[in-house]
Amino acid sequence: MRWSMVIDLDKCVACQGCSIACRFENNTPAVKPSEALKGRAVRWNDVFPMPINPTEVTGEYPNVQTRYLTRPCMHCDNPPCIKVCPVQATFKDEEGLVRQNYARCIGCRFCTVACPYGVRYFNWHVPEWSVETLHDFAWQNRTSLPLPATSVPAPEYANPDRIEGEGDLEGPAIRPKGVVEKCTFCVHRLQKARARAEAEGRAFRADEYVPACVQTCTGKARFFGDLDDPRSTVSLLAKSPRAFRLLEDVGTHPKVIYLREW
Amino acid sequence: MLKVDHRDKEKLIDPLFRTGPRFQLAALAFLAVIGWGVYMYLRQLILGLGETGMTRPTYWGVYMVNFIFFIGISHAGTLISAILRVTGAEWRRPITRVAEAVTAFALVVGTLQIIVDMGRPDRLIFVILHGRLQSPILWDVVSVTAYFLGSVTYLYLPLMPDAAILRDYCTDAPAGRLYAPAWQRTLYTVLALGWRGTRAQWERLEKAIAVMAVFIIPVAVSVHTIISWILATTVQPGWHSSIFGPYFVAGAIFSGIGALFIAMTAVRKVLGLEQYIAERQYRNLGLLFVTMNAIWAYFTYAEHLSIAAGQQTEEFPVLASKLWGEFAPGFWAMIGLMVVAFWVLVVPKLLPASAARVPVFRPRYALASASVAAVTGFVLVSSQPAPVSLVLAAAERAALTEPAIRTLGWAFIALLMIGVGLGVSPWLKARPVTASVIAAACVVVGMWLERWNIIVPTMTHPRLIPYAVYQPTLTEVSLTAASLALFGLMFLVFFKLFPAVSIWEVAEGRVIEEAQSKIVIPAPEPSEMKRLRRWGTRH
Numbered sequence: 001m002r003w004s005m006v007i008d009l010d011k012c013v014a015c016q017g018c019s020i021a022c023r024f025e026n027n028t029p030a031v032k033p034s035e036a037l038k039g040r041a042v043r044w045n046d047v048f049p050m051p052i053n054p055t056e057v058t059g060e061y062p063n064v065q066t067r068y069l070t071r072p073c074m075h076c077d078n079p080p081c082i083k084v085c086p087v088q089a090t091f092k093d094e095e096g097l098v099r100q101n102y103a104r105c106i107g108c109r110f111c112t113v114a115c116p117y118g119v120r121y122f123n124w125h126v127p128e129w130s131v132e133t134l135h136d137f138a139w140q141n142r143t144s145l146p147l148p149a150t151s152v153p154a155p156e157y158a159n160p161d162r163i164e165g166e167g168d169l170e171g172p173a174i175r176p177k178g179v180v181e182k183c184t185f186c187v188h189r190l191q192k193a194r195a196r197a198e199a200e201g202r203a204f205r206a207d208e209y210v211p212a213c214v215q216t217c218t219g220k221a222r223f224f225g226d227l228d229d230p231r232s233t234v235s236l237l238a239k240s241p242r243a244f245r246l247l248e249d250v251g252t253h254p255k256v257i258y259l260r261e262w
Numbered sequence: 263m264l265k266v267d268h269r270d271k272e273k274l275i276d277p278l279f280r281t282g283p284r285f286q287l288a289a290l291a292f293l294a295v296i297g298w299g300v301y302m303y304l305r306q307l308i309l310g311l312g313e314t315g316m317t318r319p320t321y322w323g324v325y326m327v328n329f330i331f332f333i334g335i336s337h338a339g340t341l342i343s344a345i346l347r348v349t350g351a352e353w354r355r356p357i358t359r360v361a362e363a364v365t366a367f368a369l370v371v372g373t374l375q376i377i378v379d380m381g382r383p384d385r386l387i388f389v390i391l392h393g394r395l396q397s398p399i400l401w402d403v404v405s406v407t408a409y410f411l412g413s414v415t416y417l418y419l420p421l422m423p424d425a426a427i428l429r430d431y432c433t434d435a436p437a438g439r440l441y442a443p444a445w446q447r448t449l450y451t452v453l454a455l456g457w458r459g460t461r462a463q464w465e466r467l468e469k470a471i472a473v474m475a476v477f478i479i480p481v482a483v484s485v486h487t488i489i490s491w492i493l494a495t496t497v498q499p500g501w502h503s504s505i506f507g508p509y510f511v512a513g514a515i516f517s518g519i520g521a522l523f524i525a526m527t528a529v530r531k532v533l534g535l536e537q538y539i540a541e542r543q544y545r546n547l548g549l550l551f552v553t554m555n556a557i558w559a560y561f562t563y564a565e566h567l568s569i570a571a572g573q574q575t576e577e578f579p580v581l582a583s584k585l586w587g588e589f590a591p592g593f594w595a596m597i598g599l600m601v602v603a604f605w606v607l608v609v610p611k612l613l614p615a616s617a618a619r620v621p622v623f624r625p626r627y628a629l630a631s632a633s634v635a636a637v638t639g640f641v642l643v644s645s646q647p648a649p650v651s652l653v654l655a656a657a658e659r660a661a662l663t664e665p666a667i668r669t670l671g672w673a674f675i676a677l678l679m680i681g682v683g684l685g686v687s688p689w690l691k692a693r694p695v696t697a698s699v700i701a702a703a704c705v706v707v708g709m710w711l712e713r714w715n716i717i718v719p720t721m722t723h724p725r726l727i728p729y730a731v732y733q734p735t736l737t738e739v740s741l742t743a744a745s746l747a748l749f750g751l752m753f754l755v756f757f758k759l760f761p762a763v764s765i766w767e768v769a770e771g772r773v774i775e776e777a778q779s780k781i782v783i784p785a786p787e788p789s790e791m792k793r794l795r796r797w798g799t800r801h
Contacts, residue, residue, distance in 0.1 A: 039317040039730055053579070053729050071726070080497060086399035087388040106388050107311070107381015109321040110399055114496040118319055118727040122381065124312030177310045178381025247725060250497045 001206060002096045003185055004227040005214065006237040007070060008259040011221035014068035016047045018213035018222070022072075025186060025212035027158050027172040029127030042121040044183040045072045045213050067261070070221075072213060073098060073119040073183035074246060074254030081111035081120060090180070096227075096255055097185050103169035105179035112180055116250045119182055126177040161188040185224075186211035206232060227255065263430045264423070264459050267769060269537075274761040275431055277533055279440045284532075285758060292751035299744020302737050303378060311381055313737045319724040320732040322717055325379035328742055330489055330713045331517070332372030332749070333406065334510070335706075338518030338525075339365025339413055340482035341550070343420075344475040353546050355771040356538040359764045360526045362417040367752040368521070369410045371745050378741055398492045405484045412478045418453070419471050423766040425450045426457035446759070486514040493716070499576035500569065500720040509561040516554035517709035519547060520603075523702030525753065527695060529762045538763045544698045548607050551701065555604050562712075580723045588731070589719045592711050599708035603701040605683045610691035618688040628685025635678035642671045 022028065022045040031040050050067040051058060058065045075098050082090050082098060089104035090111055100120075112120040163170040171188040175181055190209045197204040206226040214222040225232035234257070237243065242260040245253075266275065306313045316323045342361035346354035377383050393400050429450035432442035442450075457463060490510035493501040523544075530539040569581045584593040617623050641662065661667050690697040722730045 035312065039319070039728075040312065048728075052726060053723075084397050084399070084496070086394060086397040086403070087385075087392040088394050104385075104388060104392065105382065106385040108376075108379070108399060109381065110397070110492070112318070112321040113498065113721070116497050116725050118724060121318060122321065123310070124316070125310035176382075180381075250725075252497075 001229075002227040002255065003075065003190075004096075004225065004234045004238070004255040004257065005072065005075075005185070005211070006223040006234045006243075006257045006259065008219075008221045008223070008237075009067075009069070010242075010259060010261045011219040012068065012070055012217075013219045013221075014047055014070070015218045017216050017218050018045045018070055018072075019043055019047055021045075021212040021216035022183070025159055025172065025189075026184075027174065028121075028181070029123065029175075031125075031128070035124070040124050042123075042181065044119070044121070044181070045070065047071070069246075071117065071119065071246070072211075072256060073185070074117055074252065074256045075185060077253035077255060078251060080114040080116065080250075080252060084110045084114045086110070090182075093187075095190075097187055097190075098182070099170055099184050099187055100180060100182050101168055101170055102173065102175040102179045102181065103167050107178040107180065109180065116247055116252065117254075120180050121182065122180050123175060123177045127175055161192065163188050163191065264427050264457075266427055266431070266765060267772075270765050270768065271431070273533070273535060273537070274763055274765055275428065276439070278428070278758065278761065279432065279442060281758070285754070288754055289751065292747045292754065295747035296744050296751065299741050299747070302740040302744075306378075306737050306741075307383070311379075313735065315733045315735045315738060317730060317732070319727040320718065320721045320730050322379070322721055323732055324714075324734045324738040324742060325375050327710065327713045327717050328745055329372050329375035329379070330510075330717075331710045332368045332375060332745070333485060333489060334514035334517045334709060334713070335521040336365045336368035336372060336409070336413070336518065337482055337486065337511075337514040338368075338522040339363075339416070340478055341515050341518060342522065343416060344478045344482070347471070347475045348479070351546070352771055352774065353542050355767045356535070356540075356763045357522065357526050357543055357547075358420065358767060359417075359760070359762060360529055361522050362413065362420070363753060363756055364518070364521055364525050365413045366410070366417050367749055367756070369406065369413060370752065371749045373406060373410070374748075375745065398488060398495050401488045402485075402492060405481065405488050409478070409481045409485045412474065412481050416471075416474050416478055419467065419474060420764050420767060421453065421760060422455055422457050422467065423459065424761055424764060426454035426459065427765055428760075429454045449759070483511055486510045493720075498720050499574070499723060499725070500580040501716075503565060503568075505561060505565050505568075509565060512554060512557045512561055513709055513712060516551075516558050517706055519551045519554060520702040520705035520709065523547065523551070523698050524706065527699050527702075529757060530695075533757075533762055535763060538768060541694055544694050548694070548698055548701075551698075551705070552604065552607050555600060555607075555705070559600065559604075576723075576725050579729075580719045583719045583723060584715055589715060593715050596708045596711040596715060599704040599711070602683075603704040603708070606690055606697050606701040606704070609683060610687045610694075610697060613687050613691060615691070618691075622681075622684060623688045625686055625689050628682045628689075631678045631681035631685060635675045635682065638671055638675050638678070642668060642675075 023043070026044060028042045028044055031042065035041070047068060047070045050069050052069075075096060077096065079090075079092060079098050082088075082092055085091075086108060087104055087106055089102075089106070090098065090100045092098050107122070109122055112118075112122055159172045161171065162173045164173055169175065171184050171186070186209075189211065193209040194204050197208065206229060210224040214224040223233045223237060225234040227234055227238065229235060237259065238257050240259055242262075243257050244260055245257055247254075314323060314325075339362040342354055343358045347358075377386065380386065389400070389403055393403070395401075428442075429447065432440045432447055432450065434444070434447065435441060487507040487510065490506035494503055494506040496502065526539050526543070530536060566581060566584075569577050572578070579587075583589045613623070621627075662671075690700075718732050722732055
C-alpha cells in the first residue's frame with residue numbers, strides 16, 4: 001500500500017475544519033497567544049492564504065486574487081527530513097508514511113530545517129494543555145472555558161489512542177518538550193483499522209481507514225486511499241489534468257496531490 | 263636534567279610559577295560570566311528552548327552561528343602547526359603552541375554549542391546508539407571528533423619535551439622560586455611520559471609530529487566542509503550551493519588566523535614575549551591573512567552573484583534581505599569590516615615612509631574625516647531626529663529622503679572613509695602589531711557576522727511559511743558571552759600551566775638558524791643575475 005491524499009482546492013472552502021479535527025485527533029498542544037504570535041503554534045494541518053510571502057504579485061485592491069491552501073504533511077516519497085535525521089527518529093514506513101518517534105528525537109531540528117514545506121513542529125516548551133493556556137485563549141476570545149487544570153489533556157477531551165511501545169512514542173501520544181512532531185496521516189487510525197480487521201478475521205481493505213482531516217472535511221475536498229491500487233479514488237484523481245504537487249521543483253515527490261482550482 | 267637556554271628559562275618558565283593578582287582577577291571575571299551562562303543554560307534546560315528567540319521557521323539561531331564560528335576559529339592550529347610545519351616555514355616556531363591551543367579550546371567550545379542547541383541533550387548518546395551515517399550530522403560528529411582527538415594529540419606531542427623540562431625544573435620547596443604543588447608536579451611527570459631527550463626519543467617524536475601534521479590537514483578541511491554540507495545538503499533557499507564547502511574552509515582558516523593574531527598578541531603583551539613573537543611573525547602571518555581575505559572576498563562575491571543573477575523566487579528574497587532588507591546592516595557591516603581589515607594590512611605597507619611628511623597623512627585629519635562621516639551617516643540613517651530637524655529646513659529634510667541624495671550621501675561617506683584610511687596609514691605603518699590586531703578583530707567580528715548572514719536570512723525566508731523576524735534573547739546572548747569566557751578561561755589556565763612558546767621548538771630554530779648562517783651562499787639563480795647585476799645584493 002502507498003497511502004496518498006488528494007485535495008481538491010476547488011472544493012476547499014478554507015473552513016479550517018481539517019486543522020481543528022487534526023488538533024483533537026492528535027492531541028497537539030495548545031500554546032499561549034503570545035507564543036503563537038512568535039510562530040510557535042503547532043498546526044499539523046495548516047490552512048493559510050496564498051501567496052504567503054510577498055514574492056508573488058496578485059494585484060492591488062480591488063483587483064486581487066485570493067487563494068487558500070490547506071497543507072498536511074506531504075509524506076514525500078523522497079523526504080528530505082528523514083535523510084538528515086541523525087538518529088532515525090523520523091522514518092518512512094513500508095507504506096510510505098513519514099512518521100516521527102518522540103521517544104527517539106534528540107531535538108536537533110535538522111528535519112525542521114530540511115523540510116521545504118514547514119510541516120514539522122518543535123516543542124519549544126513543555127507541551128501544555130493546562131487550564132492557564134485555555135483561559136488565556138478564552139480571555140482573548142471573550143469566552144468562558146471552565147476546564148480542569150492538568151499538564152496533560154484532560155481525559156474527557158483527549159484522544160486516548162496511543163502508539164507506544166519499546167522506545168516508541170508516536171501519533172497522539174503525550175510528548176515531552178524538546179522534540180519534533182508532525183502529521184502522520186493519523187497512523188494510529190490505520191493501526192486500529194488493521195487490528196479490527198484482524199479481530200474480525202478478514203483481510204484489511206484500503207477504504208477502512210482515513211485520517212481525521214479527510215473524515216471531517218466540510219466541502220468533501222479531501223480524498224484518501226492507496227496509490228498502488230490503480231482503481232482507487234486517489235489513483236484516478238491523480239491522473240486528472242488538474243493534478244499538481246506542492247513545490248515539485250525541490251524533488252521531494254510528495255504523495256499529497258492537489259487538484260487545481262478551475 | 264634537560265638543558266634550557268637561560269633566556270628561555272627566564273621568560274618562559276619562571277612566570278609559570280608566579281601567580282599574580284592579574285591572573286586571579288582575570289580568572290574570576292571569566293568565571294563570573296561562565297557562572298551566569300550556566301545559570302541561563304539550566305534555566306533553558308528546565309523551561310525549554312522556547313527561552314531562546316528561535317521560532318518556526320527560525321529553527322536555528324545564534325547557537326548554530328556560534329558553532330560554525332568556533333569550529334571555524336579552530337582551523338588556526340592546523341594552518342600554523344600543520345601546513346607551516348609541512349612546508350618548513352621556520353617563523354612558525356614561537357606561535358605553534360598558541361595556535362594549537364586555540365584549535366583545541368575552540369573545538370571544545372564549538373561542540374558545546376551543539377549540545378546547548380539540542381532540545382533533548384539527555385539523548386545525546388542516541389547519536390552513537392542509533393546513529394544514521396547518512397545524516398550530515400553524523401558526518402559532523404565523526405569529523406569533529408576526529409579533529410578534536412587529532413588536535414589534542416597535536417597539542418600534546420610538542421608539549422611533551424616542554425613538560426619534561428618543567429618536571430625537571432620545578433621544585434617541591436615551598437620557598438623556592440619554581441615551587442609547584444604536588445599535583446602540578448605529578449601533571450608534568452605524567453605528561454612528560456618519561457621524556458629524557460635521548461636521540462631515539464627525538465626521532466620518534468619528530469616522526470609522530472610529521473605524521474600528525476599530514477594527517478590533520480585533510481581532517482581539518484573535512485570538518486568545515488561537512489559543517490557547510492549540513493546547510494548545503496538541504497534544499498533551503500540560499501544554502502543549496504556547491505561553493506559552500508571551499509567557502510567555509512577558506513572562511514574558517516581566515517577567522518582562525520584572526521583569532522590567532524588576537525591570542526598571540528595577548529600572550530605577547532601579558533607575558534612580555536616580544537623577543538619571541540616578533541614582527542617577523544606578524545608580517546608573515548599578515549601576508550597569509552591578506553591572501554585569505556582576498557580568497558574569502560572572491561568566494562563571497564561568487565556566491566552572491568549566482569543568486570543575484572538567477573533571481574529565483576525563493577532565493578532572491580534571501581539575498582535582497584541582505585543587500586537592502588532587514589539584514590543589510592549586518593551584511594554591510596561584515597563587508598565594511600573585511601575592507602577595513604584589508605586596508606589596515608595592505609595600504610600602510612604600500613605607503614612609502616616619506617608619505618608621513620605629506621600633511622594629509624595625519625591621524626588628526628583621519629579623526630576629522632571620521633567625525634564628518636559619522637555626522638553624515640547619522641543624518642542619513644536616523645529619520646528626522648531632533649538635532650537634524652533643528653538645523654535643517656523642511657525642504658532640506660525632504661531632500662534627504664530622495665534616493666539620489668541618499669546615494670550621494672553614502673558616496674560622500676565612502677570618500678571620507680578613504681580619507682580616514684589614508685590619514686591613519688602612517689600611524690599604522692609605525693605599529694604593525696596594533697594594525698594586525700585591529701585587522702584581526704575586524705575579521706573575527708566580520709566572520710561571526712558572515713555566519714549570521716548565512717544562517718538567519720535563509721531561516722527567516724523559507725518557502726510556504728510567512729517570513730519571520732529573529733531576535734536573540736538574553737539567554738542566547740548570555741550563553742554566547744559565557745562561551746567566549748570559557749574559551750578565555752581555558753586559555754588562561756592552560757598558559758598558567760604550560761609555556762606559551764614551545765621551548766624546544768624555539769631552541770631548535772636557533773640551532774638551525776646558526777647552522778644556516780655558516781653556510782656559504784651558493785651561486786645565484788640565472789634568473790636573478792640580471793637583477794643582481796643592476797642592483798647588487800642590497801634589498
